[in-house]
Amino acid sequence: xxxxxxxxxxRRHFAHIAYVGAVLLILLISTTMAAIDAPSGGSMxxxxxxxxxxxxxxxxxxxxxxxxxxxxxxxxxRARYLTSRVxxxxxxxxxxxxLVYSAxxxxxxxxxxxxxxxxxxxxxxxxxxxxxxxxxLMALFGSFTRSYLNVAVYIGGQVLLSMxxxxxxxxxxxxxxxxxxxxxxxxxxxxxxKTIRTIDQNIYPSPPAVPFDRNxxxxxxxxxxxxxxxxxxxxxxxxxxxxxx
Amino acid sequence: MARxxxxxxxxxRALPVWLPVVVVVLIVARxxxxxxxxxxxxxLIRWVPxxxxxxxxxxxxxxxLYEFSAEWCGPCHRLEDEVFRDSRLAALINEKFIxxxxxxxxxxxxxxxxxVARLEAxxxxxxxPTVVIAHRSNPPATLAxxxxxxxxxxxxxxxx
Numbered sequence: 001x002x003x004x005x006x007x008x009x010x011r012r013h014f015a016h017i018a019y020v021g022a023v024l025l026i027l028l029i030s031t032t033m034a035a036i037d038a039p040s041g042g043s044m045x046x047x048x049x050x051x052x053x054x055x056x057x058x059x060x061x062x063x064x065x066x067x068x069x070x071x072x073x074x075x076x077x078r079a080r081y082l083t084s085r086v087x088x089x090x091x092x093x094x095x096x097x098x099l100v101y102s103a104x105x106x107x108x109x110x111x112x113x114x115x116x117x118x119x120x121x122x123x124x125x126x127x128x129x130x131x132x133x134x135x136x137l138m139a140l141f142g143s144f145t146r147s148y149l150n151v152a153v154y155i156g157g158q159v160l161l162s163m164x165x166x167x168x169x170x171x172x173x174x175x176x177x178x179x180x181x182x183x184x185x186x187x188x189x190x191x192x193x194k195t196i197r198t199i200d201q202n203i204y205p206s207p208p209a210v211p212f213d214r215n216x217x218x219x220x221x222x223x224x225x226x227x228x229x230x231x232x233x234x235x236x237x238x239x240x241x242x243x244x245x
Numbered sequence: 246m247a248r249x250x251x252x253x254x255x256x257x258r259a260l261p262v263w264l265p266v267v268v269v270v271l272i273v274a275r276x277x278x279x280x281x282x283x284x285x286x287x288x289l290i291r292w293v294p295x296x297x298x299x300x301x302x303x304x305x306x307x308x309x310l311y312e313f314s315a316e317w318c319g320p321c322h323r324l325e326d327e328v329f330r331d332s333r334l335a336a337l338i339n340e341k342f343i344x345x346x347x348x349x350x351x352x353x354x355x356x357x358x359x360x361v362a363r364l365e366a367x368x369x370x371x372x373x374p375t376v377v378i379a380h381r382s383n384p385p386a387t388l389a390x391x392x393x394x395x396x397x398x399x400x401x402x403x404x405x
Contacts, residue, residue: 079260118286173306210285210332218278222271229260229268236251236258 002076002084009088013054022050023096030100034107039119043100044207047127048134051093055135056151058085059142079232086139086228093131097124122211129220130205136227137203143234161200168193282333288325289335290344295360298345308380308404310342311364315349318373320391327394334398341401342378349373378404 013019030043062085101124108115134154141150172193174183186192202223208216253259293301302309314321328334338344347361349370357365364370368377368385376397378386388400 076257077261078258079264083261083264173304208332209289209335210283213283213332215275215279215283215332218271218275222268222275225264225268225271229264232260232264236260 001087002080005076005081005084006088006091009085010092013089013092019054019092019096022053023099026050026096026100027103031103031107034104034113035111037108037111037113043104044123044127047097047100048130050096051127051131051134052138052151052154054089054093055131055138056142056148056154058089058135058138059150078235078238082139082143082232082235083228086135086231090131090135093135094128097127097131100124101127118211122208122213125212125217126207129217129224132224133205133220133227136224136231140227140231140234143231143238158200158204161196161204165193165196165200168196279333282331282335285330285332285335288329289332289339290329290346291339292346293343295345295347295364298343302343302379302381305343307341307343308378308383310338310344311347311368311377311379312344313347313349313361313365313368313370313373313375313377315352315373317352321374324374324391324397328397331394334394334401337398337401341404376400380404 026043026046029046033043059082101120104120105115137154138150141153145153168186171179171183172186174180202219205216205220210216251260298309301307312324314324329338347364349361349365350357356362368375368379368387370377372389374391376388383405386400386404388397391397
């Protein structure tokens with residue numbers, strides 16, 4: 001990895017008004033929630049949205065601003081550049097996550113509420129792992145799409161998988177009419193629904209039921225690494241036209 | 246040619262060797278780790294009230310898993326600790342069955358709630374814990390007593 005690219009990515013985040021504003025907003029919400037003793041880790045979904053927004057800018061803006069051309073004109077490996085970009089964004093997100101969960105603990109301590117270290121720590125760790133997965137997926141989708149299409153692929157994929165899962169569930173209960181034979185097929189081939197569910201759980205894993213669930217963390221981190229490897233493989237062949245978005 | 250270029254360090258399009266190594270190591274670790282569940286602080290089963298279980302079973306076409314237990318029963322607590330708090334086994338139960346927990350109160354209060362009494366009579370429950378898998382098209386499968394998590398898992402996986 002390239003320290004220059006990581007530091008530049010971090011610098012850009014901390015100098016960006018949108019990043020600072022979003023972190024402050026989540027901090028404010030997290031502190032308020034902790035002050036009224038709302039369940040610890042409640043800001044995890046909000047954090048996920050923030051991760052998606054931050055992660056979708058991994059590749060797209062690089063094309064339009066020309067930084068990619070500038071950096072690739074120097075002798076730096078493409079894969080090294082991409083992994084460093086992902087590491088930089090993930091690091092910026094980890095700092096935000098640490099700030100948010102620290103604020104949660106401080107607000108609870110000031111308010112005299114019980115601090116659930118295990119639940120809060122588990123939620124923070126899960127958010128940190130999710131940041132790795134989402135950023136790697138954004139890098140993967142961004143390695144073959146243009147500009148911000150990666151976020152469309154990510155959200156569209158989630159919606160599509162839910163729709164397919166729901167549709168299969170519906171037709172599996174159909175015994176007559178238009179979908180009767182399809183329903184029979186789904187019932188006799190449970191692997192179809194299982195495959196859809198497995199894909200869904202691997203790309204869009206729900207938060208773990210147990211804090212610090214070793215299996216869940218390994219699933220997320222190994223998928224993140226696999227996505228990053230695929231992103232690097234595709235990015236090797238990617239042409240870099242100026243102003244591509 | 247593309248293949249030799251893949252790990253050729255002088256090429257700008259080369260792939261770092263550490264990345265595929267990390268992926269393989271993580272996937273192997275994940276496969277090994279997934280064989281062992283993670284223990285939670287509390288029960289991970291999404292229990293369904295006995296009254297709504299039949300309707301849910303009809304909608305989802307899943308069999309109902311009745312767990313008959315009692316507060317004073319030691320093996321029931323072992324079952325809860327070793328199976329219902331295990332992330333892997335709990336996920337298996339939540340995915341395959343409609344789980345219903347029925348706690349016998351005969352010893353404490355002298356009588357049971359009507360639904361518990363009816364189901365205990367229907368499935369001829371003699372010991373605690375007893376687990377009954379009720380499917381509308383198959384005869385019920387019963388496991389009386391608790392003989393360890395692996396035996397329990399074998400019983401669950403044997404249900405079609």
